Amino acid sequence: MSKGFITIQDVLENYQTAIHEKDVEKFLSMYTSEIHIYDCWGKWESKGISSWRENVEEWFYGLNEEGVLLKVEFNDLAIEENSNLAFVYCAVTFAAWQEDSGEKLRQMKNRFTFGLRKTNDTWAIAHEHSSLPIDLETGKGIFNSK
Secondary structure, eight states: OOOOOOSHHHHHHHHHHHHHHTOHHHHHTTEEEEEEEEOSSSSOEEESHHHHHHHHHHHHHHHHHHTEEEEEEEEEEEEEEOSSEEEEEEEEEEEEEETTTOOEEEEEEEEEEEEEEEETTEEEEEEEEEEOOBOTTTOOBOSSOO
16 A cells, blocks of 8 residues: 655654645555554454554544544654664654634543565555553553654
8 A cells, every 4th residue: 555655754744744645545655454453442443454444544534523633743763774674663753733713622632553674666554553651550541642
């Protein structure tokens, strides 16, 4: 599915803009067809691009219905790569803004690990894992912790 991501940074920039634009095809273009994802929302595991597409379409549809734009920021970014494999570790902040008024509505932070593979000089995400730390007393996710 990939469309020519020469650097890891190209993939990360596409991730940010595709979410902000709510562009399903652009978002999926950076994943391998056999993507394996562990997500901390809804369907917590997706195997294959078709399964992941369902989740992304539902996510972007919900954002459209709510009239929300998301801005994505990568924090504490660490990239390890060799010629064909790479790992990205980071905290990802998702900030929701009302599309009409520009008012900031909410913000949350997830921990992410991306496993990428290079094929034909193009990077693509082959594995993604998002998580939240859990408060052991309440059993609830901690959305803005470091």
